[in-house]
Amino acid sequence: MDQPAPAAASPGRAYKALTTFFDEHENEVLNIEILPPAFPPPDGICMQEGLNLGVPKETLVAAFIEARQIFSENIKQGPHSIEAYKATRPILLLDPEHLTAANFLKRRLEHLQSRSQSQPQTIYHHTLHTHLTFQTTILTSPLHRQTKSPTLWHHRFWLVKHHILPNILLPNHLPPNRLPPNPSSPGLDVQEFLQSELNVICKSGERHPKNYYAFQYARRLFNLVLAQRSVDEVEVVHMKEVLQMMRSWCSRHPSDISGFSFLAWLLHHTKNVEDRRRVVDRVVGYALSVGLANESVWWFVRTVLADGTVGEGEGGKEILGVLVGWLRERGGKSHGGGEERGEIGVEERVRQTVEWVGRYGILQPSSTADS
């Protein structure tokens, strides 16, 4: 049963194996996993199954060492160097904060753009698509550090702001996905792009819980798109649907302060006070019915009740009234073992929430309606 482990990959072999795999699948989002030492790949380098890549850390490291060498030698050639470009992939995969590699990619795209003169189907558009796809791979694979990288998330924002969105909005544009271009409705393409980005953000948020920079990207992206308001008379952001999606995600991840922070932010950018109130109502209702004692849930509730998100008068007072009434009903009965273990139970959370809102609540509705 016990066979000698296959020799670990040399830097050259590891680099070649990874590069070949990435090249073969450059139009597809991959799922890259780090194999634990108990499951070495039979060939000593990696395991490939469709779009899944299992790689022991040693292979990644070996490929990185080779990539780093190739990158520093070839970066002197300038942004047109394909060798340097290919080397950035293993570099960023293992070391996502490698700013210099990320900056090289920006320079390369600018260089290709300046040569393309807005013609469709050039190497510029091709690179844009494959590059975004590889970025998506890193940000959505089960890689704990990589999925939260501020460098990679800002790089994505830069890509979207300066290259992807402008290209979607051009006539005869090439959309960054495989669906056929729809030149008569760039607005719909923006909508679709936004939805797919939200999926990337949420998946990344699941790979790395409380993912600050994934949701920071979300805020930046929405700010960018909301500034457009409508493209071609298509309202590109269907806030109700986005709210519904995020509220549901937060309910499934009640300890995720980043998810709830983004949900609060979305509410601040939602024009209709009824839409806002409905979301808060549902969160409170769910939290009480399930007995959620997560700090993040109640941070959300106390903040939006106190800062005027649900408006003064009926909206805010009603929800607060629900909380007060719930407390009165419980009347100090103990539920579950949490309190005995010294954890804060749901009654205490609700009590603290009511108290916090009482202390810090503003009386005027916030001016979120006019954006």
Place this chain on the structure above:
Amino acid sequence: MALVSGPGRGMTAMPAEMQLYVDKHVRYIQSLDTRKDELEYWLTEHLRLNGLYWGLTALHLLGHPDVLPRAEVLDFVFSCLHESGGFGAAPGHDAHMLYTVSGVQILATLDAFDDLEARMKGGRQKIGQFIANLQDRETGTFAGDEWGEQDTRFLYGALNALSLMGLLDLVDVDKAVQHVHSCANFDGAYGTSPGAESHSGQVFTCVGALTIAGRLDLVDQEKLGAWLSERQLKNGGLNGRPEKKEDVCYSWWVMSSLAMLNKLHWIDGEKLTSFILQCQDPELGGLADRPGDMVDVFHTVFGIAGLSLLKYPGLAEVDPV
């Protein structure tokens, strides 16, 4: 964020009286640059200059300021300096605010601005100008480099570095202050940009920036103090955001913020001290993010800085800003 780490160790029962293993930590930091055969060394090349600043600062706090050879340290620092006046993380790496701030901080710590002038005529001014050019004159915030990422970390870094060099007049401090104020959230804390999620690290950068500018009057000190005091967990450690795990580096980000607000007593100092001491590797030196994990120089410096704020005996006094 692992940076030239030591080996992991299991948790064994801790004695009631805990001490700070000063000599072990000093030796740990000294050994960092000698580990070039370890791959962690190359994986962390992208923040080498930061690492040098963290190690140097820790040594100063521990009362061993001269352990790293000054000439070698300066040689490395200058090898990271670009013609533009910005510093990169290591030779051959792009210039960025983060590394520029560390570069300036090291030069200030070593009192080496004359050495700078000898290497680069008008160096101080050039560095100041590199930083100043990164300010967005409309919003007052700062980018990290030409590619435009804006974050209050860079704003704080800019004000810190410029004030160390006596060049604050190169930037619009009032606009920067206004921007920081616009990053205040309803929960009392601050984020990376207006409306961004509250985070202890960003609280430090925002409160630090306001302190440098003399505008702490803009802070809702009671609300922020309350949010910061909610960071302490039952084990005495501090976290950065609700429901995050404790991490020794927050001993600095949270405590220095409280120190600037004169509210250090809003945290249980004894429990925190005990937590920080448990993060040490008593055999090989260094501190980890939490007890039992691998150590690194980032967590070493911020754990020790936290102890200094808590007035742990034998440590040099740290300035919360």
